[in-house]
Amino acid sequence: MDSFCVLVHQFSPASCIEFQEEKQLAYLVYNASLLFSPTVQNQYHNKYDSNQMLPVAPNDLAFSIHAVLLSGFTLFQIGIYDRGSQKFLKTSICLVSIAMLAAAICVLIAIPKHSWFWLVSCFNTIQVIMTVTMYFPQALLNFKRKTTSGFSVGNILLDFLGGITNAIQMVMQSIDQNSLENLFGNIGKTLLALVTIFFDIVLLIQHYLLYPSKKIPPPPPNSTVVNVELTKEINQC
Numbered sequence: 001m002d003s004f005c006v007l008v009h010q011f012s013p014a015s016c017i018e019f020q021e022e023k024q025l026a027y028l029v030y031n032a033s034l035l036f037s038p039t040v041q042n043q044y045h046n047k048y049d050s051n052q053m054l055p056v057a058p059n060d061l062a063f064s065i066h067a068v069l070l071s072g073f074t075l076f077q078i079g080i081y082d083r084g085s086q087k088f089l090k091t092s093i094c095l096v097s098i099a100m101l102a103a104a105i106c107v108l109i110a111i112p113k114h115s116w117f118w119l120v121s122c123f124n125t126i127q128v129i130m131t132v133t134m135y136f137p138q139a140l141l142n143f144k145r146k147t148t149s150g151f152s153v154g155n156i157l158l159d160f161l162g163g164i165t166n167a168i169q170m171v172m173q174s175i176d177q178n179s180l181e182n183l184f185g186n187i188g189k190t191l192l193a194l195v196t197i198f199f200d201i202v203l204l205i206q207h208y209l210l211y212p213s214k215k216i217p218p219p220p221p222n223s224t225v226v227n228v229e230l231t232k233e234i235n236q237c
Contacts, residue, residue, distance in 0.1 A: 020067070020071045020074075020134070021068065021071040021072060021075055022096050022099060022100070022130065023126075023127045023130040023131060023134070024064055024067035024068045024071055024127070025068055026099075026103070026123040026124065026126050026127040026130075027064045027067070027123075027124065027127045027188070027192075028061075028064035028065060028067075028068050029120055029123050030056075030120045030121070030123050030124040030127075030188060031056050031060045031061045031064050032061060032064075033116065033117075033120040034054055034055070034056040034117075034120065035054070035056055035058070035061055037116065039114075039116055040116050040117050040120060041054060043115070043116060043117035043118075044117050044185065047117065047185075048181045048184075048185050049179070049181060052177060052179060052181045052182065052185065053173070053177060053182070055170075055173075055181075055182050055185040055186030055189065056186060056189075057169075060189065095130075095133060099126050099129075099130060102122075102126060103122070103123060103126060106119055106122040106123070107119060110122075121187070121188065124186070124187070124188025124189070125187070125188055125191075127188065127192070128188050128191045128192050128195060131192060131195055131196070132195055135195065135196075135199035136199070138151065138203065139199060139202050139203060139206065142203070142206045142207075142211060143206070146210075146211050147211045148203070148206050148207040148211050153203075153204070153207050156200050156203050156204060156207070157204075159196060159200050160196070160197065160200035160201070160204065162196070163192075163193050163194075163196035163197040163200060164197065166189070166192070166193040166196075167190075167193040167194070167197065170182055170183055170186070170189065170190060170193070171183075
């Protein structure tokens with residue numbers, strides 16, 4: 001879903017996967033805490049309503065576990081295989097360091113007050129901010145180059161479908177409870193769905209309307225052989 005941050009001449013795949021791992025790890029901590037920690041659950045109910053269902057479902061946990069495992073495995077491959085000229089960019093390392101520093105500050109604030117739900121909510125917000133930093137460069141690059149060549153539109157369509165179904169799930173839960181607490185109780189998931197849908201729409205408009213790809217006609221058969229023979233004849237002359 002976040003492969004669009006792999007930009008031509010700007011971001012390397014290594015930097016993109018580094019972002020992805022940090023982002024999904026923060027989301028995993030939030031989902032696991034709300035599902036399995038009675039303390040976090042009690043603090044959630046105290047802030048909202050004890051009759052409200054938890055805003056995290058098992059499918060949310062499964063998604064974050066799946067994303068963390070795949071990102072971790074990809075980072076492992078980057079470490080053991082030849083990367084050529086690819087490397088972790090200083091900008092990427094700086095942004096990840098800022099996110100980790102922000103998370104550490106939140107931990108220091110939460111420990112004295114035992115504000116664990118507030119802490120995991122901060123982690124959830126951090127992953128939304130990191131998502132924005134991963135989508136925006138691709139849209140900006142498309143605007144500068146006036147083309148969307150270099151990334152798969154199929155991934156955008158799947159990403160857009162995931163964002164839509166995610167939003168539908170939260171809306172249906174809110175209707176079932178006759179309350180909007182499900183949307184605001186998991187504001188990170190809500191914002192993640194909205195950010196995903198927004199940037200996917202931008203990228204789809206760029207791809208299909210603003211900068212449609214020009215079809216390059218395939219070379220005629222045996223064109224290479226003809227050119228080689230023609231070059232030989234010219235050299236002989």
